[in-house]
Structure formats: C-alpha cells, structure tokens
Amino acid sequence: MKRQFNDNAFTGLEAAIVLIAFIVVAAVFSYVVLGAGFFTTQKSQEVVHTGVSQASSSMEIVGYVYGIGDKTNQQLTSIKFAVANTAGGTAIDIKQMVITYVDEDHHDVLQYQSNATSTLGTGNWTVTARYNSDDSAADMLLEPGEQFELQVAVPNPGVNKAFSVNLQPAAGAVFPIHKTVPPAVEPYNLLPP
Numbered sequence: 001m002k003r004q005f006n007d008n009a010f011t012g013l014e015a016a017i018v019l020i021a022f023i024v025v026a027a028v029f030s031y032v033v034l035g036a037g038f039f040t041t042q043k044s045q046e047v048v049h050t051g052v053s054q055a056s057s058s059m060e061i062v063g064y065v066y067g068i069g070d071k072t073n074q075q076l077t078s079i080k081f082a083v084a085n086t087a088g089g090t091a092i093d094i095k096q097m098v099i100t101y102v103d104e105d106h107h108d109v110l111q112y113q114s115n116a117t118s119t120l121g122t123g124n125w126t127v128t129a130r131y132n133s134d135d136s137a138a139d140m141l142l143e144p145g146e147q148f149e150l151q152v153a154v155p156n157p158g159v160n161k162a163f164s165v166n167l168q169p170a171a172g173a174v175f176p177i178h179k180t181v182p183p184a185v186e187p188y189n190l191l192p193p
Helices: 012-056
Strands: 059-070 075-085 098-102 107-112 124-131 147-153 162-168 175-180 188-190
Touching: 059 175, 075 175
Parallel strands: 107 124
Antiparallel strands: 059 075, 059 188, 075 147, 098 107, 098 162, 124 147, 162 175
C-alpha cells in the first residue's frame, strides 16, 4: 500500500519564517523611505538658509541720487548716493562689490578707485564719505547702522537719456538704480526716480 503525503499542512514554524521575512522587508523599506525624507528635508532647509542669507545681505539707497555735471558741456560726469544695509542685513564688503553702468550705447563694469581724494577717473567708482562708522579708513565693511557715500563716474549718456547703475554685492541680489539725465545739466542735479 502506497502512503499518501499531504503537502497542504502549514506548520507554525513556516508561518513564523514568512512573518519575519515580511517584517524585515517592511523595516528595510521604511528605513529607505524615511532616509530619503530626511535627506529631502535637509536639502530644503539648506535652500531656505541660503535664500535668507542672500536676501539679508542686500543694500538700499539712503536719500537721493545726485548727478554731478558739467554745465558748460551739458553732460553728466558722475552720480553720488549713500548706501546702507537693509533692516536686519549682514555686513557687506564694499570693495568686493561689482558696479556696472548700462545705457543704450554702453555696458561697462566699473573699477573701484581706492583714493577718494583724487579726481575720479572715467569708468571708476569710489567711497567719498562714511557715516556712523568708527572703523579705520581701511575697513570697507558696510555694517548695520553705517552708511557709505559712493560716487560713480558715468560716461556721458546725453541729456534726457536713461541709464542704469547696478550694484552687485559679493552675496546678495543686484540693486539697480534707474535714472534719466535732466534736460538741462547743472553742477549738482537731483535725479528724480
């Protein structure tokens, strides 16, 4: 007589092995998902911190923008304005700043001229005065509460012509200054917005 084996039985040991396998797979899967979530959260946090640092190191114009002109030749030679940090901003190294001049005929990157007492050359810019600053003259770090007066030599764009001067700190957004040369140029001109 032939014995019949029945494979339909499922022992408790086999059930435990399958259950443990499912638990291990689920644990590994959840670890991978949580790890990816933590990585994404860290990257998002990094982006937010970078954005805040970029925004917090921008500057603003304090007061008016003045045009220094040659009345005889009816041309604008330079502009003067004061800059300061925005509220809650971080210190800005003024010597690291890139200033560009743009009009319909020019697009120039201007050079920093360290000697403010000499005549400002064409294509240059300088710091002519510092307000609320107890630092030495060599310290060109614009800190909260301080104001620096900048003078920027501009090529003659011509009367009634629009031009832009863009201030780009080492960290932070570009600050554009859009102005128009007045129809009659005086030695000192208030340039309206």
